[in-house]
Each structure stands twice: as C-alpha cells, then as structure tokens.
Amino acid sequence: MRNLERRYRTLLKVLPKWYRRDREEEMVGIFLAERNDDLDLEHSWPGWGETFAVLGLAVRTHLAAGAALTGVPGKVVWRGEVVRALGMIGLLLGLFYGVAAIVNLAVAYGNPAFAPGITWWWLLELGPIVAFAALLSGRRTLAKIAAAAPVVLALGSLGQPQYMLLWGVFQLPSIVTFVCLCLGFHREAPTPPVRRLVWWGGGAMVLGLLGGFATGAGLLAVGLITVIVRVVAFVRGDVVLGRAVSLFAVLQLVPLVFLVVAGSEILVPAAGLALLLVLTAVAPVRRPSAQGFRV
Structure with a gap:
C-alpha cells in the first residue's frame, strides 16, 4: 500500500x-x-x-436522517433525531430570551438609569427569533448564521469583564443550540414540523414577555415546562424527545445554579426546580414504538 x-x-x-x-x-x-x-x-x-x-x-x-442513505442503523437515525430535537428546543429557549430582551429594552428606553447600558450588542439577542423563522421556512444556512448571534454576544463579553460570567452562564444553551443546528440540520435532514413548532414558538414568546417583566419568573417557568414535557415524553414513550429534553434540563441547571449561588430573591423556587431538573436529566426513558420529534 x-x-x-x-x-x-x-x-x-x-x-x-x-x-x-x-x-x-x-x-x-x-x-x-x-x-x-x-x-x-x-x-x-x-x-x-x-x-x-x-x-x-x-x-x-x-447524524443520518435516513432520507438519502440506505442501510442506516436505527441508533444512527435516533442519534440524529435527538440532536435535531435538542437544537429546536434550544431555539425555543432563544425565542424566550429574545422576547425578554425586547421587553427589557422597551422598559429601559427613556429611563436615564438604564439607557447608558443599552448597546448594539443587545440586538444579537434577537438572532434566535430570526433563526427560528428561517429554519421553519427551509432557509437552513440563514438559520445557522442567525443562531450564531448569541454566541457572538458571549464572545463579545470577553471585552466586558463585568458581564462575562453572567452572559457566559445564560448563553451556554445558545452555544449548544448553534452546534446542534450546524450538525443536525444538514442538507439531507428532514424539515421540522412547522405547524406544531409555530404553537410552541408562540408559547415561548409569551413566556418571554413574562420573563421580561419579572426577572427570574420566566426562567422558572421554562424549567417547569421542561419537567412537564419530559414527563409527557416518558408517558408517550418518545425516546427522542425524552433524551433531548434530558440534555436540555442539564443546560437549564447552569443558570438556575447561578441564581441559587447569587442569592436571588427566588432562591427557594430555583433550588427546588434545580432538584427537579436533576431528576429529569437522570430519569429513564421508555423505549418508543415509533421515533420522532413529537411535541
């Protein structure tokens, strides 16, 4: 040779x-x-x-989708579906953060106490909203570029040490989302279920409004919904959604632990929800009769 x-x-x-x-x-x-x-x-x-x-x-x-490949093992299809599901769940969280950022900007606008802290970097928080709409319309490259905006925001915090830890903690799910979108939604991957995800996207935006007006409350609501969806996935035997939500629960633990350590006014609820998320992450998932991102 x-x-x-x-x-x-x-x-x-x-x-x-x-x-x-x-x-x-x-x-x-x-x-x-x-x-x-x-x-x-x-x-x-x-x-x-x-x-x-x-x-x-x-x-x-x-991370095969099975559409253009033959003889694909079942575990390979399962792995790709989990990555894509985790990417979509991360985008829903991005919608929550994006709407919350819009509310924060609206509240801060005209307030001299907050106006100096408003910079063009805040616009990058809106990237997941663009990414979500682009992905559902089939524009995958645009979706990946837009999903990278929060990643740029986290990197930009390196020049502002006072925000580095805060932004790094809360943007970790966005970084994982960006990676999942790049890996999972290749050219042979299936198109996400638009009708179902539009409803979920609307719910994430409503939670974003809550999170914008009540700091920490929206985050607690997202964590609680994560636990509920994980239970639903277990009951339905949806291993793809169950595994994706388990991984997402781990990502949600990071900002919750930050709130607990920082001594937030929602210390007790945050600590209780963190415990539930730990159980969510390690709980077993029943083998499904049919796989798929069913939400």
Whole structure:
C-alpha cells in the first residue's frame, strides 16, 4: 500500500463503520484515479477540498436522517433525531430570551438609569427569533448564521469583564443550540414540523414577555415546562424527545445554579426546580414504538 492510499484510508476513518464497509474501496479508488505518479503516491496528501467533503459526509452519516442513505442503523437515525430535537428546543429557549430582551429594552428606553447600558450588542439577542423563522421556512444556512448571534454576544463579553460570567452562564444553551443546528440540520435532514413548532414558538414568546417583566419568573417557568414535557415524553414513550429534553434540563441547571449561588430573591423556587431538573436529566426513558420529534 502506497503512502497516499494509506492517508486516504486514515481520513475515511472519520466515517462510521457501517458506511465504510460498503463504500471505502469505491471511495479510495475514486480518490486515487489518475494519480499514477510514483512521487505523488509516496509524498502527497489528500487535498483540502477532499478533506472537507469527507468531514461533511461524516456529519451526515453519523447524524443520518435516513432520507438519502440506505442501510442506516436505527441508533444512527435516533442519534440524529435527538440532536435535531435538542437544537429546536434550544431555539425555543432563544425565542424566550429574545422576547425578554425586547421587553427589557422597551422598559429601559427613556429611563436615564438604564439607557447608558443599552448597546448594539443587545440586538444579537434577537438572532434566535430570526433563526427560528428561517429554519421553519427551509432557509437552513440563514438559520445557522442567525443562531450564531448569541454566541457572538458571549464572545463579545470577553471585552466586558463585568458581564462575562453572567452572559457566559445564560448563553451556554445558545452555544449548544448553534452546534446542534450546524450538525443536525444538514442538507439531507428532514424539515421540522412547522405547524406544531409555530404553537410552541408562540408559547415561548409569551413566556418571554413574562420573563421580561419579572426577572427570574420566566426562567422558572421554562424549567417547569421542561419537567412537564419530559414527563409527557416518558408517558408517550418518545425516546427522542425524552433524551433531548434530558440534555436540555442539564443546560437549564447552569443558570438556575447561578441564581441559587447569587442569592436571588427566588432562591427557594430555583433550588427546588434545580432538584427537579436533576431528576429529569437522570430519569429513564421508555423505549418508543415509533421515533420522532413529537411535541
């Protein structure tokens, strides 16, 4: 085996075994076609274009939707559905934060005590609203770009140490959401169920209004709804939604613990809800009769 072929086979190891078993020889043959020079075969490396193409294929196969791939193991389909469900749940939380930010800006507008703290960075809080609408309309690239706005907000806080911890804590779910959207909603992934998610999006925006006027109350409501949805997923035997909500519960624990440590006026409810979220995260999920993001 020549060095170039060995390097191509090493690159292909990022693909799942079930895919390589049927396609590896064919792919290596295509890569090595018309590369007959001995010097090239000994000292060359896979090109950047080929490398990125294989990495993109690795994402699509490890998080397969089953639409354009054959022989996909059930656990691979399940894994992709969980990632996509977690991304959508994170966007719903982003709607909550976005609407709450709008309410905060409206309350602060014209108030000299708060006006100096209003900057253009606050506009990045609206990114999830744009991402949610774009994803439901099929514009996945725009959705991913918009979902990156809170991530930029968290990075921007590095230049403002007084906000770094606060923003970092509350933007952690947004960072995870952005990663899930990039990985899960590839070009072969299914379109999210628009009608159901519109209703859930409306509920998240209503909670955002509550969160904008009553600091901490909206966050508690989101945590309580997380627990309720997890119970519903268990009763219905929806393992995809159950696993996604379990992971989401872990993300919700971070800001709640922050409120508890900071000695918030909602200390007791926050501590109680944090305990419920811990139970939500570790509770078992009944195996479903049919998988899917059913909300």
